[in-house]
Amino acid sequence: MTKAIKKFRKYIDEKNLQITRQRMDIAEVFLQSGRHLSVDELYELLKEREISAGRATVFRTLKLLNESGVAGEVDLGEKTRRYEVKFGNTHHDHLVCTGCGRYIEVYSGQIEEMQEKLCAEHGFKPSSHRLDIFGLCRSCGIEKKKKGYR
Amino acid sequence: MTKAIKKFRKYIDEKNLQITRQRMDIAEVFLQSGRHLSVDELYELLKEREISAGRATVFRTLKLLNESGVAGEVDLGEKTRRYEVKFGNTHHDHLVCTGCGRYIEVYSGQIEEMQEKLCAEHGFKPSSHRLDIFGLCRSCGIEKKKKGYR
């Protein structure tokens, strides 16, 4: 956790921005949560912990965390933007359960390789990618069977 | 094209909805365009062709086209939602060029297979997925080199 904070501080420094109470608080709560948070969820989480920060500041800080590479944007097709901890986390894809809304983070070196190949075939220089698989997780799959859905 | 329209009509019928001039016009222009259209782009396209339809109706009809399986939502990380023709189009992934905004539709049976395997390993039942690779297309890659960017 501390390493990520350090990286954030460093980024702020390099950009000649200021280290403020809000930025540090927001970063810390975000990093501790370990979830894919929407701006509003983080804002509420801060309120619960009686840390005052305006919505706008949370937006602005998450943007900063994203730029610094500490956070990454996740877009699971919802209306809302989400952020996940990127620092110290290797790249991964998502298995998103449409039953319970939870997700599993997965990784396959082979898939990554195939993607490289695919890009090469098209003279395309990849810089990032996103693979989300939607469906039912183990427990939701069993649920549905039990209840006789579908 | 006609087959897709038929499927749409059938869907409307089954749902006991009504076949209206707007719905048919919107569906036709959408299917003919063959592009990933945003609601607004389609709305404008309709205006150009002097077909009158309110924005709200275009929204509602695209939602319907999506439900019917004729259209599919595409989310390339923009603020705006886009739709693509799904009917008669096999599943594909996207290579999205961050230089010119264009995209290439690609497909790899091997990647699909690996995804299946990945899901199986996690007891996950996939129903759909989305793979978007962002980067520079051939011509934008060359452009950048020429201009000495980066």
Added chain:
DNA sequence: ATGCATGCAAAACGTTTGCATGTCT
């Protein structure tokens, strides 16, 4: 004739921004 569809304008979202005030350096 009935009920669903349309179109407008208003509301509802998530997000961004302008500006006066407060804080870091």
Added chain:
DNA sequence: AGACATGCAAACGTTTTGCATGCAT
């Protein structure tokens, strides 16, 4: 002191909705 950050509320762009009217069945 000076510059930058904050917080509020207003502005924004996209999508949704309420409601009177119009059209399909």
